[in-house]
Amino acid sequence: MLQANLLHSKPRIQGVGELKQLVFLFGKIVGGVAVAALLLFVLVPRVSEWFAPQEYEEPPAIGETVVQETEDAPWEDRLSVVHEEAYHLAYKDMPLVQQFQYEHGYTKAVFDFIVRHAPPGGQFTSLTVDDFSTVSGTVTFASRDEVRSFFLPFEESSAWTIRPRPETSIRSYDDFYEVTYVFDYVLPAQRFLEDDPVEERFVSSDHIQRIRRKVIRLADNNDLRITNERSLGSTRRGGYREYERHIDGEGRFSDFVYFLHALYTQSPGVRFRTVELSTRSGEISFSGVVCITVLE
Structure with missing residues (x-):
């Protein structure tokens, strides 16, 4: 009797197993479709970019x-x-x-x-x-x-x-x-005249040599090397005369800035009329005309 019951119940058990397999298969299909949709969502824009006509750009020579x-x-x-x-x-x-x-x-x-x-x-x-x-x-x-x-x-x-x-x-x-x-x-030019009063630029003639030496000393103190220095003579302008000296030198850019600061703060009446700078390997070479203004 027990054996007969088991024989009768066997098809029912097989039916449940098939249902489980169907559910599992359905889940795999749904999951696969979801993954495929996600991949399409991510890849389609890129694929369209790949196949879009591209303008060829010749690399620069x-x-x-x-x-x-x-x-x-x-x-x-x-x-x-x-x-x-x-x-x-x-x-x-x-x-x-x-x-x-x-x-x-x-x-x-x-x-x-x-x-x-x-x-x-x-x-x-x-x-x-x-x-x-x-x-x-x-x-x-x-x-x-x-x-x-x-x-x-x-x-x-x-x-x-x-x-x-x-x-x-x-x-x-x-x-x-x-x-x-x-x-x-x-x-x-008016900015120059407004911000730098004329009287502050004048020095007395007996100070010229002392000022010339001072310019060289200020450069040395600021780690600049003066490679050349020569007189360019003087020019009379109204009631005063401008003595000009050409100076060439070398050093670091920051040292040159500090040198200019010292020159302008410690030497009234002395200024660079022209300055040329060129740099190489972190150092500068400078060349310029220092102008000393003397009231006559």
Whole structure:
């Protein structure tokens, strides 16, 4: 009897097993469909991108100019450079320069320019300051990132007239970008006269040799090497005479800034009429005309 019961119950047990298998199979199908839908959701946009028609862009040849400025292009857009870091760059570890700007108004914009355009990755290939009213030159960078920490740091209130030149370009090489920015800024002459009263520039004639020696000594004290120094004679201008001396030297950029600070604070009547800077391997070479104004 027991055996008969077992025989009769066997088909019922098999039916339950088949139902379980069907449920399991249905779950696998639903799960597979869900996974497939998820994969399609993720991959379809990418696949469409892969098969979308692509514009072929020829890679720039070595040394080829890939960005070239033109005269009519707005200078703000020419290299797409941002200048949020410029202010930081200007005064980092150089509080003396900031103080100097307040003490010597007419040189403020010039020192603003020189200090702000000396980022760690940048290199001056040339810089000229003419009578502290015109600055022109070229700066070269090794990468786009370095360019982003450089650029026109002057606020709208600045008195500078900005004259960027069309030579500015980005050139691509094997493993770096070389960016050359050619600039030419002009500071109105009246600013020089307003911020630097004439009487403060005069010294007596018997101080000329002492001042000449003092300039050399100040350079030595600021770790600069004077390589050449010679007289250019003098020029009579109204009731005073300007004695000019040409000075060549070498040293670090920061030492040069401190030298200028010492020169202007300790030597009334003495100023650089023109300064030319060029940099190499973290050091600068400078060449300029020191002007000593004497009331006759």
